Amino acid sequence: MTDALSRLLQTRDWLMADGATGTNLFNMGLSSGDAPELWNADQPGNIAKLYSLAVDAGSDIFLTNTFGGNASRLKLHNAQARVHELNRLGAEIGREVADRAGRPVIVAGSIGPTGDIFAPMGTLTHALAVEMFHEQAEGLKAGGADVLWVETISAPEEFKAAAEAARLAGMAWCGTMSFDTAGRTMMGVTSAQLAALVEKLPNPPVAFGANCGVGSSDLMRTILGFVAAGTERPIIAKGNAGIPKYHEGHIHYDGTPELMAEYAVLARDAGATIIGGCCGTMPVHLKAMRAALESRPRGPRPTLEEISARLGGFSSASDGTGDDEGGAGRERRGRRRG
Amino acid sequence: MADDDEIILSELDDEELVLQMHDDLYDGLKDEIEEAVNILLERGWTPYDILTKALVAGMTIVGNDFRDGILFVPEVLLAANAMKGGMFILKPLLVETGAPKMGKMVIGTVKGDIHDIGKNLVAMMMEGAGFEVVDLGINNPVENYLDAARREGADIIGMSALLTTTMPYMKVVIDTMKDQGIRDDYIVLVGGAPLNEEFGRAIGADAYCRDAAVAVETAKSFIARKHNQVAAG
Numbered sequence: 352m353t354d355a356l357s358r359l360l361q362t363r364d365w366l367m368a369d370g371a372t373g374t375n376l377f378n379m380g381l382s383s384g385d386a387p388e389l390w391n392a393d394q395p396g397n398i399a400k401l402y403s404l405a406v407d408a409g410s411d412i413f414l415t416n417t418f419g420g421n422a423s424r425l426k427l428h429n430a431q432a433r434v435h436e437l438n439r440l441g442a443e444i445g446r447e448v449a450d451r452a453g454r455p456v457i458v459a460g461s462i463g464p465t466g467d468i469f470a471p472m473g474t475l476t477h478a479l480a481v482e483m484f485h486e487q488a489e490g491l492k493a494g495g496a497d498v499l500w501v502e503t504i505s506a507p508e509e510f511k512a513a514a515e516a517a518r519l520a521g522m523a524w525c526g527t528m529s530f531d532t533a534g535r536t537m538m539g540v541t542s543a544q545l546a547a548l549v550e551k552l553p554n555p556p557v558a559f560g561a562n563c564g565v566g567s568s569d570l571m572r573t574i575l576g577f578v579a580a581g582t583e584r585p586i587i588a589k590g591n592a593g594i595p596k597y598h599e600g601h602i603h604y605d606g607t608p609e610l611m612a613e614y615a616v617l618a619r620d621a622g623a624t625i626i627g628g629c630c631g632t633m634p635v636h637l638k639a640m641r642a643a644l645e646s647r648p649r650g651p652r653p654t655l656e657e658i659s660a661r662l663g664g665f666s667s668a669s670d671g672t673g674d675d676e677g678g679a680g681r682e683r684r685g686r687r688r689g
Numbered sequence: 690m691a692d693d694d695e696i697i698l699s700e701l702d703d704e705e706l707v708l709q710m711h712d713d714l715y716d717g718l719k720d721e722i723e724e725a726v727n728i729l730l731e732r733g734w735t736p737y738d739i740l741t742k743a744l745v746a747g748m749t750i751v752g753n754d755f756r757d758g759i760l761f762v763p764e765v766l767l768a769a770n771a772m773k774g775g776m777f778i779l780k781p782l783l784v785e786t787g788a789p790k791m792g793k794m795v796i797g798t799v800k801g802d803i804h805d806i807g808k809n810l811v812a813m814m815m816e817g818a819g820f821e822v823v824d825l826g827i828n829n830p831v832e833n834y835l836d837a838a839r840r841e842g843a844d845i846i847g848m849s850a851l852l853t854t855t856m857p858y859m860k861v862v863i864d865t866m867k868d869q870g871i872r873d874d875y876i877v878l879v880g881g882a883p884l885n886e887e888f889g890r891a892i893g894a895d896a897y898c899r900d901a902a903v904a905v906e907t908a909k910s911f912i913a914r915k916h917n918q919v920a921a922g
Contacts, residue, residue, distance in 0.1 A: 373852070383854035384801030384828055427803045427827065466806055472766035472813075506763075531882065532761070532900075537806075539761025595853045595883040597891055602853040602883070630853075667758065 354523035355497040356457050356557050359411065360585060365619050365644060368589055368627025369405035369413040370637050372461075374604075376401060376416070386428040388420045391440035398441065402448040406456055408634040409641030412625065413449075413456065414500050417441040417491060418463035421483045434483075435490040442494025449497075459500035459525065460491030462513060469508045477512055484516030492520050499524040502562050502589075505536035507548055518554040525625075526556045527587050529563040530573045534670020541671040542576025549584065560587030563629045566594050567606065567614040568662040569670075571621060572655060576672045578622040585624035590614060592631035604631025608639035613661055615640035620650045698725050703732065707743045714747035715754075717767025719774040726775045736779045737788035744775050745791075745819050752814070752902040762810060765901070769817030776819065791818065792912040795837045796847035797825030799858040804851035807881055807901075811847060814901040820845075820908065831862045838875055844915065845908055848894075850881040860892035867893070876911045878904060 359366065376387050379397045390398055398416050405413040420438045422431045430437070438460070445458040465483055467475040488499055499522045501513040510526055517524035528536050528545055535541050540548075542561070549559045559582075561573040570590035577586050593606025606614075611628060618626045626644065628636055659665060698721065701709055706725055713721040722744075729739045751768045754760040760768075783790075794815055798808050805827050812822045823841050825833050838846050850856040859879050866872040872893075879889050880898040889897030895911060898904035 373854075377854050382801065383852055384803060424803075466804070468766070468806070468809070472763075472770055533758040535758075535761065537762050539763065594885075597856075597885075597888040602856065604853075669758075671758070 354557065355455070356412070356459075356523060356525070359455050359457060360557070360624065363411075364624070366411040366457075366625050367409055367615075367637070367641055367644060368459075368587070368625055369410045370408075370628035370632030370634070371592070371630050372401065372414065372416055372418060374631055374633065375404060386419060386425060386430060387416055388418075388425065388437045388441065389428065389430065391416055391437050391444065392433075395440070395444055398444045399448055402445050404634045405637065406448060406452050408637035410627065410637060411456060412459050412627070413445065414459045414461040414502070415441040415445045415491065415494075415496060416461070417487070418461045418502070420490070421462070421465050421487050423465040423467055423483060424463070434486050435493070438487050438490025439494035442491045442496040446495035457497045458495065459498050460488070460494075460496030460522075462487055462491075462499055462501045462516075463503050464505065464509055469506060475509075477508060480509055480512035481515045481519070484513045485519045488516050488520035488522055492522055496522070498522065498557060501526040501556075503527070503529045505529055505531075505540070506538045507540055507544070510545075510548065511552065514552045514554055514556070524554075524556050525558045525587060527560045527562040527589060530561050530569065530670070531564045533667035534569065534572060534576075534665075534672075539671075542573045543580045543672045546577050546580035546582045549582070555584070558585035558587050558625055560589070560623065560625070562587070562589035563591055565666045566591060566663060567610065568658055568665050569667075571614065571617055571653070571658045571662065572665060572670050574618055574621045574623050575652075575655070576670060578652070579672070586622055587625040587627075588618040588621075588623035589627040589629045590618075591629045592633070592636050595631070606631060606636070608636045610662065611636040612639040612643035616643050616647050616650070617653050617658060617661065619644060621652055699728055703729070703734075707746075710743045711747035711750055714744065714768050714771050715751055717764065717771050719771040722771045722775045723778060726778050730778075730782075735788070736782040736786055739775075740779055740783065740788070740819055744772055744779075748772055748817050748819075748905075752818070752905050755902040756900070756906075766810075766813060769813045772817040776816070791820045792844040792908065793821040793823070793841060794845035794847050794908065795823045795825060795834060795841060795843045796849070797829040797833065798827045798849045798851075799855050799862070800828055800830045801858060802850045802852055802855035803827045804881075805849075807851065808847075808849040810901040811849065811880065811898075811904045814905050815847075815908065818905045818909065820905075831865045834862055835866065835869070835871070843875065844912060845876045845878060847878045847880070847904070849879070851883070853883050856881060856884055856888065857892075859894065863893045876908070876915070878907060878911075880904060
């Protein structure tokens with residue numbers, strides 16, 4: 352219990368995390384296709400501004416600009432030799448912004464997926480994944496990150512590898528998965544399965560939860576799934592600002608600040624402790640979320656019906672938990688040799 | 690209950706063996722699929738019949754259960770891998786016998802987009818369904834798609850994007866095809882997390898595919914329509 356996030360959690364019953372990284376950076380002129388992480392070295396002023404936008408909008412936690420800062424992702428930009436440097440710089444800029452805030456603000460070292468598929472179908476092994484995440488974690492640690500923040504993961508193997516990397520780096524960590532396929536992750540993990548997986552790790556995260564995914568309603572259903580699994584651990588909710596819509600050549604997320612404020616309060620009432628946004632969540636959304644969290648009293652835990660009435664419908668009828676767990680399966684013709 | 694239940698593939702009659710292959714594809718058993726393909730070849734089946742009645746039919750079941758949320762990506766990848774084992778045996782024989790082709794697709798993520806996991810899944814499942822796939826990788830400008838499609842004699846151009854900032858580039862590719870008068874030479878399929886049907890229509894694609902299973906089904910139905918047109922014309 353020596354990390355800054357655990358200490359802050361003892362003094363507050365909710366914390367607000369940040370919003371989108373990519374959406375904000377594109378607004379500052381990042382070209383799509385370029386690695387945002389390179390800006391930690393080339394445009395440090397913009398990265399400081401990105402972090403400040405979140406802090407000024409009321410975030411207690413912000414994520415570093417290091418989501419794709421692992422060797423496998425940086426290799427696409429021929430920058431795989433710069434993992435340590437780019438992560439260290441991303442955290443250093445964050446440290447400065449946080450220390451200037453005048454209140455406790457947590458610098459969370461973002462670690463995204465490798466983008467590779469695990470063996471036997473893909474090339475990734477546990478050892479390789481641990482090595483890549485550990486290299487990144489050491490850079491974030493050297494730059495002064497308070498905790499590691501593993502996010503948008505879909506494979507349980509990758510989640511476990513990141514946990515081991517955190518242990519090797521001697522860092523406290525948080526971990527979230529993206530539940531974007533009928534309430535499960537792309538690799539089929541349900542909210543109940545993640546809640547169970549977390550408790551089996553030798554170094555469980557300070558907090559765990561869900562980020563990105565489909566829309567705020569689906570994300571809320573996932574949060575209720577964690578709660579139903581009986582977890583005692585702080586739950587993280589970081590949902591997208593609605594769903595991207597295409598209008599005459601432009602794309603924008605359809606979630607309004609009012610909707611995100613509603614989502615933030617519902618997420619808290621559902622049992623989430625750390626509440627933030629993801630894609631499409633701009634400072635204007637964060638400000639509305641903060642104001643709502645501060646001004647609106649706690650309510651009872653919302654039901655699925657209330658969630659869909661206030662935030663919109665779900666993308667699928669079921670999320671694979673409860674009575675539907677395990678799926679219907681397929682009737683087998685005969686037994687197979689094992 | 691080990692030995693009593695063991696299935697000897699060579700002792701099954703044709704109908705049972707094909708049903709067993711559907712099960713084995715579902716379970717991703719590559720060795721068993723390869724063995725069964727060889728048994729059917731020995732029994733005088735044409736490579737094309739083995740492909741369509743055993744392998745493609747089996748992968749259709751896998752694709753349907755993926756679409757319906759019963760199977761997930763890891764199981765589908767194992768099934769596709771088993772299918773690939775069977776295809777490896779059949780491919781030279783299919784060429785030799787001049788069997789009709791399922792179709793050929795060039796696929797890649799669009800310019801500016803480096804997120805390739807969805808594209809890779811579609812490529813694997815398309816191969817699993819018997820299509821030939823030319824993978825252009827990530828970050829493709831319009832000329833990559835059009836040069837490869839022409840060079841390979843492709844039927845389908847597949848474009849993928851994960852970012853809201855890169856998905857409009859799909860329209861650039863389609864507009865260029867229109868300018869060159871080759872739009873209708875190809876079936877254009879698009880996919881990626883932030884896309885939807887409305888977007889696919891707005892940019893003039895033939896179809897938006899929600900996931901890899903839908904991509905395979907959509908590709909099959911468009912190819913079938915194309916063949917019908919050729920037959921009618």
